[in-house]
Amino acid sequence: MAAASRARRLDPQSQITVYEASKYVSYSMCGIPYYISGLVSDLSKLVAYSPEQFKSERRIDVLTQARVISAEAGARKLRFAAAGGEREQEYDVLILATGAKPWVPGIDGILLPGVHTVRQLEDAEAIRSKAEKAEKVVIVGAGYSGLELSESFRSLGKDVTVLESLPRPMENLDPDMSELVTRELIANGVKVAFNTKVTAIEGKDNVERVLTEGEPYPADLVIMATGVRPDVDLARMLGVEMGTTGAIKVDERTRTNVEGVLAAGDNVEVRHLVTGKPAYIPLAQTANKMGFVAGANAAGKEAKFLGVVGSAVTKVFDLEIGRTGLTVQEAGKSGLRALGVTISSTTRAHYDPDSKKIWVRLNFEEGSQRLLGGQVLGQEGVWGRTSVLSMALHSKSALTDLLFSDMPYAPPFGPVWDPLVTASRVGLR
Amino acid sequence: MAAASRARRLDPQSQITVYEASKYVSYSMCGIPYYISGLVSDLSKLVAYSPEQFKSERRIDVLTQARVISAEAGARKLRFAAAGGEREQEYDVLILATGAKPWVPGIDGILLPGVHTVRQLEDAEAIRSKAEKAEKVVIVGAGYSGLELSESFRSLGKDVTVLESLPRPMENLDPDMSELVTRELIANGVKVAFNTKVTAIEGKDNVERVLTEGEPYPADLVIMATGVRPDVDLARMLGVEMGTTGAIKVDERTRTNVEGVLAAGDNVEVRHLVTGKPAYIPLAQTANKMGFVAGANAAGKEAKFLGVVGSAVTKVFDLEIGRTGLTVQEAGKSGLRALGVTISSTTRAHYDPDSKKIWVRLNFEEGSQRLLGGQVLGQEGVWGRTSVLSMALHSKSALTDLLFSDMPYAPPFGPVWDPLVTASRVGLR
Numbered sequence: 001m002a003a004a005s006r007a008r009r010l011d012p013q014s015q016i017t018v019y020e021a022s023k024y025v026s027y028s029m030c031g032i033p034y035y036i037s038g039l040v041s042d043l044s045k046l047v048a049y050s051p052e053q054f055k056s057e058r059r060i061d062v063l064t065q066a067r068v069i070s071a072e073a074g075a076r077k078l079r080f081a082a083a084g085g086e087r088e089q090e091y092d093v094l095i096l097a098t099g100a101k102p103w104v105p106g107i108d109g110i111l112l113p114g115v116h117t118v119r120q121l122e123d124a125e126a127i128r129s130k131a132e133k134a135e136k137v138v139i140v141g142a143g144y145s146g147l148e149l150s151e152s153f154r155s156l157g158k159d160v161t162v163l164e165s166l167p168r169p170m171e172n173l174d175p176d177m178s179e180l181v182t183r184e185l186i187a188n189g190v191k192v193a194f195n196t197k198v199t200a201i202e203g204k205d206n207v208e209r210v211l212t213e214g215e216p217y218p219a220d221l222v223i224m225a226t227g228v229r230p231d232v233d234l235a236r237m238l239g240v241e242m243g244t245t246g247a248i249k250v251d252e253r254t255r256t257n258v259e260g261v262l263a264a265g266d267n268v269e270v271r272h273l274v275t276g277k278p279a280y281i282p283l284a285q286t287a288n289k290m291g292f293v294a295g296a297n298a299a300g301k302e303a304k305f306l307g308v309v310g311s312a313v314t315k316v317f318d319l320e321i322g323r324t325g326l327t328v329q330e331a332g333k334s335g336l337r338a339l340g341v342t343i344s345s346t347t348r349a350h351y352d353p354d355s356k357k358i359w360v361r362l363n364f365e366e367g368s369q370r371l372l373g374g375q376v377l378g379q380e381g382v383w384g385r386t387s388v389l390s391m392a393l394h395s396k397s398a399l400t401d402l403l404f405s406d407m408p409y410a411p412p413f414g415p416v417w418d419p420l421v422t423a424s425r426v427g428l429r
Numbered sequence: 430m431a432a433a434s435r436a437r438r439l440d441p442q443s444q445i446t447v448y449e450a451s452k453y454v455s456y457s458m459c460g461i462p463y464y465i466s467g468l469v470s471d472l473s474k475l476v477a478y479s480p481e482q483f484k485s486e487r488r489i490d491v492l493t494q495a496r497v498i499s500a501e502a503g504a505r506k507l508r509f510a511a512a513g514g515e516r517e518q519e520y521d522v523l524i525l526a527t528g529a530k531p532w533v534p535g536i537d538g539i540l541l542p543g544v545h546t547v548r549q550l551e552d553a554e555a556i557r558s559k560a561e562k563a564e565k566v567v568i569v570g571a572g573y574s575g576l577e578l579s580e581s582f583r584s585l586g587k588d589v590t591v592l593e594s595l596p597r598p599m600e601n602l603d604p605d606m607s608e609l610v611t612r613e614l615i616a617n618g619v620k621v622a623f624n625t626k627v628t629a630i631e632g633k634d635n636v637e638r639v640l641t642e643g644e645p646y647p648a649d650l651v652i653m654a655t656g657v658r659p660d661v662d663l664a665r666m667l668g669v670e671m672g673t674t675g676a677i678k679v680d681e682r683t684r685t686n687v688e689g690v691l692a693a694g695d696n697v698e699v700r701h702l703v704t705g706k707p708a709y710i711p712l713a714q715t716a717n718k719m720g721f722v723a724g725a726n727a728a729g730k731e732a733k734f735l736g737v738v739g740s741a742v743t744k745v746f747d748l749e750i751g752r753t754g755l756t757v758q759e760a761g762k763s764g765l766r767a768l769g770v771t772i773s774s775t776t777r778a779h780y781d782p783d784s785k786k787i788w789v790r791l792n793f794e795e796g797s798q799r800l801l802g803g804q805v806l807g808q809e810g811v812w813g814r815t816s817v818l819s820m821a822l823h824s825k826s827a828l829t830d831l832l833f834s835d836m837p838y839a840p841p842f843g844p845v846w847d848p849l850v851t852a853s854r855v856g857l858r
Contacts, residue, residue, distance in 0.1 A: 384813015
């Protein structure tokens with residue numbers, strides 16, 4: 001929808017049609033945990049614009065429950081199935097914005113009622129309704145999604161267990177920061193089991209238990225938060241080339257190798273500006289911005305999406321968690337020698353009674369002291385500091401640039417030596 | 430104290446002595462409004478380290494109530510007055526960290542009891558004690574200090590009037606942002622009078638009224654928040670050169686023109702990295718960092734302070750106010766042609782019931798679209814966004830860089846199109 005909207009703004013004449021397999025467009029996937037918890041009362045609130053609004057306000061035709069089943073690059077034609085059967089449509093420019101789909105392990109019982117993935121609003125509806133009667137919820141996967149949902153279900157008073165095959169939650173944090181997440185989960189009554197691989201799911205009419213290599217976990221609701229894969233079926237059909245990550249490869253103008261076919265969103269790989277290499281990091285904001293760029297290019301303008309630095313943020317119970325750039329491990333995989341430093345500080349001046357604790361970790365290149373990544377965890381002030389680190393990564397800053405950057409100071413917003421400044425100073429030592 | 434501490438860390442051997450005219454060192458001037466309001470219960474909480482701690486933990490000799498009265502650059506000697514009379518001290522390196530002193534207009538009645546400036550902890554003590562009986566408080570000056578204090582006195586239930594000779598509060602904001610501040614003041618029961626020049630202060634044993642070119646304002650406590658001037662008396666005595674701003678001129682290593690004399694803090698001018706010109710912007714964080722650099726250079730290391738981008742933040746009642754870089758007017762004075770754009774947005778996803786309103790103003794250079802400055806006002810999320818803009822100014826970003834910067838997103842921290850991104854997009858249009 002970002003692409004369609006941008007194209008419309010830049011080109012008032014063209015005909016723009018959007019095909020969407022589900023019932024909804026322009027909805028916030030990231031809002032689903034807050035609908036499940038009840039913080040967001042109504043599913044419709046997660047929808048920013050309805051198909052009718054796109055039609056009346058932007059003259060964009062949106063066909064929902066319309067699935068594109070095939071496309072022909074040479075003839076610039078696609079075929080879609082909708083109410084009333086299959087039809088064909090010609091196009092001048094096709095933007096593939098098929099996004100990602102949940103990936104789940106191919107284990108026994110994965111299709112049992114009560115086992116859900118979370119991606120679309122339909123999933124949210126089904127889970128919220130199931131959750132009413134559920135007592136024991138098992139979440140498989142301790143990434144953003146899994147952990148946000150653990151909070152949703154705890155706030156509904158459920159017994160919640162998170163199972164994770166890796167040794168710790170959020171593997172895109174360095175281990176010491178990950179440990180803070182584990183503590184927060186436990187402090188909020190979430191049961192966690194790491195190094196725990198799910199082998200099967202059992203039940204009769206509904207899920208009853210999750211089997212692992214160790215003990216079984218009773219469950220009447222199971223959420224598979226085991227990640228996503230790019231949805232590239234249609235792209236393959238068109239002869240679109242994939243990148244090394246398995247997602248669609250595009251140039252800076254979001255063009256695929258196929259004439260007339262652009263691609264944007266969670267189905268596309270991006271350039272990681274810290275490593276210079278392709279990466280698959282499907283996130284809402286990146287998807288929107290790529291869409292914005294694709295829309296401009298579709299409308300005949302020149303726009304570029306250069307890449308990302310790997311920023312992400314979430315909130316799990318009272319802990320805000322931000323990360324950007326590379327962990328030490330990720331740096332190593334890209335052939336960079338990284339050192340890390342972690343400090344703890346406060347979110348306000350020491351004499352402010354509302355001051356909270358905050359942790360900052362900075363990873364930097366040995367020798368050059370170029371910043372490679374950072375993580376910020378605390379009860380407040382995390383988004384801003386993570387964003388500052390992203391900006392520092394964009395401009396290839398070294399620790400000393402961060403130390404002497406002119407972030408504003410006042411007692412309600414931090415100590416006079418901001419936690420980021422303190423971390424830089426300790427790193428430089 | 431930042432300079433002394435840094436020198437000690439880098440040079441364990443040297444003898445380090447600090448002369449301080451007041452009773453306190455290492456205190457937070459910025460915390461004074463919170464002591465006056467009672468949020469900070471005890472004055473001692475505003476002191477980060479005592480002279481005794483400096484002695485025992487860092488082997489730094491701190492002489493309080495010791496005023497340096499003269500110095501001789503050639504002989505590298507200074508003379509100070511303390512309990513027990515005047516004495517002399519030789520030095521190898523002298524760091525001038527004399528700071529700033531309040532400036533007040535030379536009007537009749539300025540020395541009356543009940544008329545105060547706010548700079549040192551002694552001022553804070555005196556004001557808090559006076560405030561107990563005061564009913565009508567008049568604050569002269571609508572800059573940071575004056576407005577923060579208006580909140581302090583309102584929270585004590587006082588009748589508060591702010592008088593300002595300029596047409597609006599906070600002249601380092603663009604007018605539309607300034608207007609939001611005015612609204613916040615009025616909504617919180619502060620009486621404001623702009624374009625109002627104070628001509629005299631009257632009273633018998635205590636202040637009774639403030640006279641202006643228009644009506645008189647009854648007062649039993651008057652705060653002169655009319656700005657500061659660099660304290661350069663000692664510097665002049667030493668033959669230290671001043672810059673165009675009237676503050677001490679130093680090079681990147683904080684060296685003055687006089688051999689063996691460094692200077693750091695609110696007595697020194699800095700380079701504004703957006704204009705490239707000298708500026709006098711006395712702020713706590715800058716002062717600390719310059720001290721850090723001066724201490725390193727005093728210890729024989731090479732350290733540089735390159736400059737600032739003009740960042741500042743404050744909170745007035747429920748409104749957080751951040752600014753960085755240049756206003757359109759400031760840009761004009763520096764020969765830059767600036768355009769500005771202001772948008773309003775929300776601090777969280779639209780469906781989050783705790784979402785608050787936020788305003789972003791971006792000023793950018795006509796043609797190049799290089800970011801020149803920005804202001805962020807709102808009930809939350811202001812520090813972070815202002816800091817992002819500072820980082821963008823440090824790296825000389827254009828609007829398009831900001832638009833495509835990878836700030837992290839999650840519903841509790843902003844809409845998927847962050848207010849900064851929206852503002853960049855609108856600016857580019």
